[in-house]
Amino acid sequence: MWANAWRWLMTQQLLLLSAIMAMVLFAVVTIPADIQHALSSHQPLNWTVSVVVYAALVAHRRYPLATVAVATIGSVVLMTDGMAYPLTLPAVFYLLYWVAQGSTQVRALAVGVTVKAALLTTSLITHPGITGFVILLGAALAVTIGSAARSHRAYAAEAEDRARRAEQAKEEEANRRVAEERLRIARELHDAVGHHVALINVQAGALACTLDDEDRSQARESLTHIQRASEEALDELRLTVGLLREPGAPEPAEPAEPVPGLAGLGELICSFAGTGLRVTREVTGQVRPLPEAVELTAYRVIQESLTNTRKHACCDTVVVRLGYAPGALSLAVEDEGKPLAQGSPSTPGGHGIVGMRERVAALGGRLSAGPRPEGGYLVSAELPLRVAGAESS
Numbered sequence: 001m002w003a004n005a006w007r008w009l010m011t012q013q014l015l016l017l018s019a020i021m022a023m024v025l026f027a028v029v030t031i032p033a034d035i036q037h038a039l040s041s042h043q044p045l046n047w048t049v050s051v052v053v054y055a056a057l058v059a060h061r062r063y064p065l066a067t068v069a070v071a072t073i074g075s076v077v078l079m080t081d082g083m084a085y086p087l088t089l090p091a092v093f094y095l096l097y098w099v100a101q102g103s104t105q106v107r108a109l110a111v112g113v114t115v116k117a118a119l120l121t122t123s124l125i126t127h128p129g130i131t132g133f134v135i136l137l138g139a140a141l142a143v144t145i146g147s148a149a150r151s152h153r154a155y156a157a158e159a160e161d162r163a164r165r166a167e168q169a170k171e172e173e174a175n176r177r178v179a180e181e182r183l184r185i186a187r188e189l190h191d192a193v194g195h196h197v198a199l200i201n202v203q204a205g206a207l208a209c210t211l212d213d214e215d216r217s218q219a220r221e222s223l224t225h226i227q228r229a230s231e232e233a234l235d236e237l238r239l240t241v242g243l244l245r246e247p248g249a250p251e252p253a254e255p256a257e258p259v260p261g262l263a264g265l266g267e268l269i270c271s272f273a274g275t276g277l278r279v280t281r282e283v284t285g286q287v288r289p290l291p292e293a294v295e296l297t298a299y300r301v302i303q304e305s306l307t308n309t310r311k312h313a314c315c316d317t318v319v320v321r322l323g324y325a326p327g328a329l330s331l332a333v334e335d336e337g338k339p340l341a342q343g344s345p346s347t348p349g350g351h352g353i354v355g356m357r358e359r360v361a362a363l364g365g366r367l368s369a370g371p372r373p374e375g376g377y378l379v380s381a382e383l384p385l386r387v388a389g390a391e392s393s
Contacts, residue, residue, distance in 0.1 A: 045081055049074045053088040060095060064102070065111065068095045072115050076122045084127045089135065092119070093142040100146025101153075108150075112143040183358070200229045225274045232271075260303075261295030262322070268303060269320070277310050278317045285324030294383050297359045298322075298331055301367070304352045305333035305379040312337075315376065328365075332380040334372070356381070 053074040060067040071092045078086035096115060100108035116139045123132030269279040290298075302320055309318050315337040323330035353369050360367040360381050367381040 043081070046078060046083065046087065049077050050087045053091050057091060057094075060098060064095070064099050068092075068099060068111060068115065071095050072118055076118060079119075079122045079126050082126075084123075084131045085135070089138065093138055096139055096142040097146040097149075100143045101149040102146075103150075105147065105150075108143060108147060112139065115139060200226050229271070259292055259296050260299045261292070262290070262298055263295075264299065265302065265320075268299070268306070272306050272310060275310060276316055277306070279306065280317070280319045282319060282321045283324070284322070287324060290329060290385060293363060294329055294385060297363055297365075297383060298329060298381075300359060301356050301379065301381055302331065302333055304356055305369075308352055308379075309333070309335045309337075309377065312377075327385055329383045329385060330381070331383070332378065334378045335376045337376045 053071045056067050056070045071088055075086045075088045075092050078088060092115065096112055099111050103111075116136055119139060120132045120136045123135050265281065269281065272279055306318060306320075309315070315335050318333060318335040321330075321332040321334070356369070356379070357367050360383065363383055365381060365383040367379070369379045370377070372378050
């Protein structure tokens with residue numbers, strides 16, 4: 001594209017240079033002779049018409065067509081009076097250039113054809129021979145140069161507009177990626193750190209109760225759970241903050257921790273068992289390795305659902321069901337809490353449900369969450385094993 005544009009610009013420059021040289025040659029060869037003839041003849045008509053035409057040039061910006069008409073009529077009058085190359089021809093050529101570079105192509109063509117026809121006809125009548133064709137060539141060059149200037153200006157404006165749109169699109173894309181990254185990090189912070197902080201809160205409450213009962217062994221056990229949960233929260237926070245590390249930064253000396261997946265589901269269940277929540281796991285289908293994105297999403301959905309159960313449900317039992325199908329993984333987290341009272345919210349507060357929906361939707365799956373008619377709460381999801389982003393790659 002740039003090569004074609006460069007060739008076009010070079011052609012326009014050569015055309016402009018040729019036109020200027022032709023006009024200079026015409027002025028050097030012909031105009032002095034007519035000026036000498038006008039000076040020797042002392043005809044008042046020649047000077048009067050020339051003064052009127054060049055005085056009219058003052059208004060050519062506001063009345064271009066009227067000024068062209070005055071200059072053309074003046075040239076015709078002078079040619080009829082005996083001048084082969086009237087003194088007003090430079091004004092006519094300049095006006096043709098001005099109209100061509102400042103108006104549409106159709107308008108420039110119409111004005112140019114009309115003026116050239118009038119000049120050529122008059123010249124052939126008054127001075128038969130090559131004179132008319134020389135004048136025609138000058139007028140054609142003036143129109144051509146004006147059209148070339150208009151095309152160059154339009155091309156430059158279009159190139160500038162394309163560059164501006166490209167820069168705007170680049171900026172919008174950068175803003176979109178920043179927004180997506182912020183949303184992803186927010187989900188990670190909520191799902192990972194929020195889970196452990198919720199456990200710390202539960203264990204702290206249990207510790208307060210045991211201190212009232214002066215049961216030191218129970219207090220020590222609660223402190224152990226709090227310490228473990230806080231360490232895991234710090235580890236998760238360190239991993240999440242690592243997502244913000246700039247590209248090109250040196251890798252840490254220690255290997256990165258693996259992405260959470262269903263292999264760590266047993267450890268996750270044990271962490272809730274320490275808070276008094278009994279979690280039963282049921283698995284159907286052939287257990288097999290799944291894509292990393294599916295494993296992480298399933299783990300986070302189960303983690304968030306168990307956290308919500310521990311925080312909001314009035315029960316101490318929950319069932320986690322996993323179903324391995326040929327093309328999808330289905331999961332459900334179901335507790336046996338009490339039925340919701342009239343007017344109570346149907347879903348737990350916060351951003352947990354929203355984050356789970358976004359995670360599942362990013363894989364092309366479906367998630368439903370809501371109270372069960374017989375009591376309790378159910379979160380179910382279906383995750384396709386073929387990640388949506390992989391199909392287009």
